[in-house]
Amino acid sequence: MKYDKFFSEDVGSFMRSPVREIFKKVDLASIYSFAGGYPDAATFPIDDIRRISAQVLEKQGAKSLQYGATQGVPELRQVIARRYGVPVENVQITTSSQQGIDVCTRVLADPGDVILTTSPTYLGALQSFRAYRADVRTLEDFAFDRPVKFCYVIPDFQNPSGETMTLAQRQALVALAREHEFLIVEDSPYRELRYSGESVPTIYSLAPERTLHLGSFSKIFAPGFRLGWILGPVELLDQIYVCKQSLDLCPPIFDQYIAAEFMGSGALDANLQKSIALYRAKRDKMLSLLEQYMPQGVSWTHPEGGLFLFLTLPEGFDTVALYDRALSAGVAYVAGSFFFVDGSHRNTMRLNFSFLDASRMEAGIRLLAEVIGG
Amino acid sequence: MKYDKFFSEDVGSFMRSPVREIFKKVDLASIYSFAGGYPDAATFPIDDIRRISAQVLEKQGAKSLQYGATQGVPELRQVIARRYGVPVENVQITTSSQQGIDVCTRVLADPGDVILTTSPTYLGALQSFRAYRADVRTLEDFAFDRPVKFCYVIPDFQNPSGETMTLAQRQALVALAREHEFLIVEDSPYRELRYSGESVPTIYSLAPERTLHLGSFSKIFAPGFRLGWILGPVELLDQIYVCKQSLDLCPPIFDQYIAAEFMGSGALDANLQKSIALYRAKRDKMLSLLEQYMPQGVSWTHPEGGLFLFLTLPEGFDTVALYDRALSAGVAYVAGSFFFVDGSHRNTMRLNFSFLDASRMEAGIRLLAEVIGG
Numbered sequence: 001m002k003y004d005k006f007f008s009e010d011v012g013s014f015m016r017s018p019v020r021e022i023f024k025k026v027d028l029a030s031i032y033s034f035a036g037g038y039p040d041a042a043t044f045p046i047d048d049i050r051r052i053s054a055q056v057l058e059k060q061g062a063k064s065l066q067y068g069a070t071q072g073v074p075e076l077r078q079v080i081a082r083r084y085g086v087p088v089e090n091v092q093i094t095t096s097s098q099q100g101i102d103v104c105t106r107v108l109a110d111p112g113d114v115i116l117t118t119s120p121t122y123l124g125a126l127q128s129f130r131a132y133r134a135d136v137r138t139l140e141d142f143a144f145d146r147p148v149k150f151c152y153v154i155p156d157f158q159n160p161s162g163e164t165m166t167l168a169q170r171q172a173l174v175a176l177a178r179e180h181e182f183l184i185v186e187d188s189p190y191r192e193l194r195y196s197g198e199s200v201p202t203i204y205s206l207a208p209e210r211t212l213h214l215g216s217f218s219k220i221f222a223p224g225f226r227l228g229w230i231l232g233p234v235e236l237l238d239q240i241y242v243c244k245q246s247l248d249l250c251p252p253i254f255d256q257y258i259a260a261e262f263m264g265s266g267a268l269d270a271n272l273q274k275s276i277a278l279y280r281a282k283r284d285k286m287l288s289l290l291e292q293y294m295p296q297g298v299s300w301t302h303p304e305g306g307l308f309l310f311l312t313l314p315e316g317f318d319t320v321a322l323y324d325r326a327l328s329a330g331v332a333y334v335a336g337s338f339f340f341v342d343g344s345h346r347n348t349m350r351l352n353f354s355f356l357d358a359s360r361m362e363a364g365i366r367l368l369a370e371v372i373g374g
Numbered sequence: 375m376k377y378d379k380f381f382s383e384d385v386g387s388f389m390r391s392p393v394r395e396i397f398k399k400v401d402l403a404s405i406y407s408f409a410g411g412y413p414d415a416a417t418f419p420i421d422d423i424r425r426i427s428a429q430v431l432e433k434q435g436a437k438s439l440q441y442g443a444t445q446g447v448p449e450l451r452q453v454i455a456r457r458y459g460v461p462v463e464n465v466q467i468t469t470s471s472q473q474g475i476d477v478c479t480r481v482l483a484d485p486g487d488v489i490l491t492t493s494p495t496y497l498g499a500l501q502s503f504r505a506y507r508a509d510v511r512t513l514e515d516f517a518f519d520r521p522v523k524f525c526y527v528i529p530d531f532q533n534p535s536g537e538t539m540t541l542a543q544r545q546a547l548v549a550l551a552r553e554h555e556f557l558i559v560e561d562s563p564y565r566e567l568r569y570s571g572e573s574v575p576t577i578y579s580l581a582p583e584r585t586l587h588l589g590s591f592s593k594i595f596a597p598g599f600r601l602g603w604i605l606g607p608v609e610l611l612d613q614i615y616v617c618k619q620s621l622d623l624c625p626p627i628f629d630q631y632i633a634a635e636f637m638g639s640g641a642l643d644a645n646l647q648k649s650i651a652l653y654r655a656k657r658d659k660m661l662s663l664l665e666q667y668m669p670q671g672v673s674w675t676h677p678e679g680g681l682f683l684f685l686t687l688p689e690g691f692d693t694v695a696l697y698d699r700a701l702s703a704g705v706a707y708v709a710g711s712f713f714f715v716d717g718s719h720r721n722t723m724r725l726n727f728s729f730l731d732a733s734r735m736e737a738g739i740r741l742l743a744e745v746i747g748g
Contacts, residue, residue, distance in 0.1 A: 006523060007482065010481075017619050044439040050428055053431075064598055065423070065597070066596070096622040106382065107381060109382055128620045131617065149380060210375065218441075223439070223627075224439040224441070225627075226469070235377045236380075239381060246389075246501040248472050252626050255626060
């Protein structure tokens with residue numbers, strides 16, 4: 001039987017995640033992987049989760065297993081609202097921050113509508129924008145000759161570049177958004193993972209009337225929980241709420257109570273301090289390994305936080321073509337061109353520094369340097 | 375600031391769930407509610423979940439908290455595949471069965487495409503179909519003068535009617551689908567909750583080449599877990615898999631391991647037997663209360679399973695208009711017309727019989743009969 005005629009037009013614009021395709025081909029444990037955005041499993045608060053799970057079943061009982069409100073359970077919305085200092089009605093819980101991106105795009109963009117983004121940018125966001133057949137344009141190049149629905153940015157420790165927008169850059173973006181009347185989607189999964197330098201105000205705090213701020217538990221608690229949140233104006237959240245009814249009725253309830261207790265009791269902050277110390281050491285290790293092993297002509301970013309840095313090889317290198325050789329040698333990365341709106345910058349790659357432990361990191365970087373060195 | 379110009383065209387077709395709007399207005403505990411599709415909290419296997427949660431953290435450790443495969447964790451796909459006797463590659467895990475409906479619609483239907491359904495039908499499905507601006511038509515009335523993408527049915531203990539399609543009806547639908555070349559989405563959240571009568575084969579078993587079968591843990595385990603599954607041809611599941619990458623990357627991992635252990639170890643079947651006994655008694659109680667209290671001229675369906683039955687009042691009654699009086703009197707239902715594609719049948723209502731315990735059920739039905747009796 002042929003199925004082609006049954007598919008919607010959107011399907012023609014679906015992108016397969018090259019990251020997820022890599023993980024279908026190889027067993028993560030068998031290679032040195034700098035490819036995914038996986039947190040270090042050592043940061044997962046297993047003992048807290050064991051204790052809190054039992055406590056939630058004891059305290060909330062059946063309520064933690066029943067259907068719940070589409071906006072999220074009140075306890076979780078409250079602890080997030082308190083953390084940011086915003087009213088509860090400005091908080092919508094999402095079933096992962098990826099769902100946050102998807103639902104914002106769904107509610108805001110029709111096929112052909114302009115969405116701006118920096119380039120490079122997060123792959124999963126490009127997937128969502130393209131799946132709705134939006135016209136994805138690069139912020140720096142856009143002439144503002146057509147209306148823009150929103151601009152998508154990751155201001156803190158960007159994925160994939162690792163770079164952070166300065167306050168002046170954030171203010172300039174807000175001014176541009178006010179001038180040309182577009183919204184800003186501020187994706188902020190790494191913000192709490194700062195290892196050096198000074199914190200910069202969120203775009204949401206600079207322009208709460210036109211910003212949807214996406215938060216995530218994936219990098220500060222555990223990605224297996226698939227929980228995130230959106231902060232934004234109630235007028236926008238109200239339509240996101242109605243959309244979410246048809247997406248999945250409500251976020252997972254048991255998980256939300258666990259996350260609420262983890263965040264509300266202070267366990268998250270205690271765990272975060274340990275994670276930051278661990279990741280700071282890993283970032284420093286990564287930077288010194290690159291210094292030690294990479295051939296001349298290779299450069300890289302120096303992130304103040306997050307999980308990634310971005311490597312630029314000399315002109316003429318093609319990291320997509322190089323990829324199979326790297327994989328055969330036992331080391332994985334994500335080719336940088338996948339993160340660019342136009343697929344350019346074939347001489348770049350994204351490297352994750354959160355996942356591997358120090359000795360595997362060294363072995364992996366040595367191998368990668370050999371592959372690059374030729 | 376005005377937000378209207380930012381919204382996508384889809385937003386104009388969003389429907390607010392009247393069920394969820396009811397729950398925003400009133401505290402469930404303060405009234406006799408026959409409105410929601412809530413399972414009885416007494417069926418929630420709290421002790422199993424406490425034991426299995428700890429066991430999963432012990433056995434799977436960090437794996438249960440890390441990112442996982444978009445198709446679902448292998449252990450859960452395997453136990454579901456075994457339960458149905460199908461290969462694992464025909465199983466996709468979803469973050470709730472509502473997501474199953476949403477993602478099938480997304481992958482199959484463009485604005486204006488014809489989706490067939492029985493009328494009445496599940497409200498959440500109507501919400502999804504309308505949110506994609508599909509042309510929703512009633513199966514019985516459709517002339518087949520245009521191509522159809524798929525027909526959506528709930529063959530077992532339908533929501534809202536409580537009725538079950540006979541084998542002959544299922545075979546006729548399959549023959550029609552083969553003749554007019556459309557797919558079938560078989561929504562099956564209640565199938566395992568049969569209290570009397572004989573099981574009828576699934577449509578998926580009759581036409582695996584053109585059926586997407588949606589299953590759910592919500593009514594047989596706990597709705598707070600937001601886990602469901604889709605069985606279907608690999609060609610369709612492959613596009614659903616790519617779409618799901620941009621929806622939420624993967625279903626909740628910790629929850630999936632808990633569900634896999636609950637189903638795989640036999641605990642689900644043990645719990646199901648108790649749930650069936652409880653719900654059978656509730657259905658029987660509900661039927662006898664209706665017999666005892668309802669005024670003449672009121673009729674209702676006699677479901678062999680599931681959570682709902684459907685009441686028809688004499689012509690001229692309007693259950694939407696009656697609703698505020700019922701709520702003031704302390705009893706809630708869902709007006710039947712919300713489930714009809716054309717909003718007709720204003721003299722009907724859906725009643726849930728799984729949620730209230732026997733004594734509250736009696737008080738509620740007595741009140742409802744008074745409201746109807748006038």
